[in-house]
Amino acid sequence: MEDLKKRKMEEMGNNDQLSTQEELRSLLDPLAKSQLVDLLSRLGSQYPSIAEEIKSIASSDPVHRKLFVRGLAWNTTSETLCAAFRMHGEIEEGAVIYDKATGKSRGYGFVTYKHMESAHSALGAPSKLIDGRMAVCNLACEGLTGASTTPDLAQRKLYIGGLSPDVTSEMLLNYFGRHGEIEEGSVAYDKDTNESRGFGFVTYKTIEAAKKAIDDPQKILWGRTIIVKLADTHKGKPVQTQVPAAAVVPLAMPMAPGYPQLGKAHPSATPAGYAYTQPVAPYQASSYSSPAAAPAPYPSQSTIPYASIAAKKDPQGIPPTTPMGMSGYPYYIGK
Template identity: 90%
Template sequence: MEDLKKRKMEDMGNNGQLSTQEELRSLLDPLAKPQLVDLLSRLGSQYPSIAEEIKSIASSDPVHRKLFVRGLAWNTTSETLCAAFRMHGEIEEGAVIYDKATGKSRGYGFITYKHMESTHSALRAPSKLIDGRMAVCNLACEGLSGSSTTPDLAQRKLYIGGLSPDVTSEMLLSYFGRHGEIEEGSVAYDKDTNESRGFGFVTYKTVEAAKKAIDDPQKILGGRTIIVKLADTNKGKPVQTQVPTAAVIPLAMAVAPGYPQLGKAHPNAASARYAYPQPVASYQASSFSSPAAVPAPYPTQPPIPYASVAAKKDPQGILPTAPMGMSGYPYYIGKQ
């Protein structure tokens, strides 16, 4: 009897728990995401077990723990990259990406933390000076859609020209850091020689700081007067407009034999002694796509009679010979 009562109590308890979970789900389902986040965050702060479960679930997917790091120096290795980000927590994986063909760095890499909290800590300070260059990180799942592609980027990114070969990225960032906080910036270096190319870029976090840098009358760095202006972030090649082939109407021009044609010299131009009249150009019907598009033919000059001349051998060995050409004059053939 006691066993039966105990079993009934357990059944009632289980049914009551199931009923409570279903009721809670029905209550939570219509809630918006911000409401659920606020609720779980308050519960996690009150109950450590719930907080640990939230962390475990959030960190299960590496997409929330992986950072994309761009703006790396060409000599930055995977070891130096991990060393710069290890201050935020334990790193599960980190590597610089190299070009397969050349074996040189492509200027970016990835960092995957073991815990999601470490990722958030790194994102709170996205800019890091690594090997003399200011690198920037954001979530890898966002690609380049982070802060670097905000609409006001064109007003925050500056081109710095006329730099001395002795100016390093540290010197550049230190010089322009007096105008405001820098998000990204470095001297441009040649991939093969690792020497300065004489220019660089600086991206401020605010438009106001960029304006101060442009308006600053003192623009001398490394003993040289430098150029400071807005970088052309939308620079591209001009679009060349091509005329459709169908819109071009080729005109066939009948040229009398013995005259040089356009674009090339007649082989016997030096010995030509005949002064035939040039006929007026005429349109060829084959040049048009439809009969309706063929214009009326232009009139041609009437033939001018010439006195008959006895055929004699040309000094070049060419004789005028029948049959007659379309233009009314004889074709010329090769040496006889």
């Protein structure tokens, strides 16, 4: 009889526990993520057992253990990448990403640690010199929206131009390291030939260090005077845009009164009284006045009287010279 009572009591207790869990779930379900995070963080700080359970669940999720590494050299392999990050803890998986078509490195990779604490340790020192280039890591779930895309990045990232082909990324970092701590930087190399393209980029951790590098009067590296400026100013050069032909409206060139355009009727076009000296037959009067000019968009010029010129006759009745037209050009008569 007593065993039966005990079983009934246990069953009732289990039913009560199930009903309590369901009730709690129904209460927690409508809550926002920020409210749940705040609630669990307070419970975890009060009860160590809850804190341990939260850590265990978080550590089993790769989102807290997987790192995205960018800025890798073209010749960096997966083995080299893992060797650089192994100092922080045991690596579960690590690989450089290669282009499927060309088989060449795409300049980035991923490292997944076995324990969450190892990933946090690596994030404490995100910049690492690998194969002569400064690589940077952040949580893979953040992608490119990590620490390097902070609002002040435009004031910390510098463009370095005019580099000698012999300057390596390591030399570049050593040279600019005198102004402050560098977060990221490298010489730009050609993907196919792996040769320097004559420029590079350096990102400082502080705006002050970037300003020092720009204001430094001695900008000579490997015997060459180099260009140092903010990367955004180099990227934002003005580009000349072509206006589409459809948007161009043809406009007629204005002409002075007295010179009508060919193929168009200009009944109001009246000669403005321009005068040109040329051999002509004698006029009855010594001078003539131009007719009054009609109102026009251009101010009319004052009239100039023509001087009377006596025409010399050749004994045979042929003009001594070819008649000259306007501005000294001869008339041509069609055959």
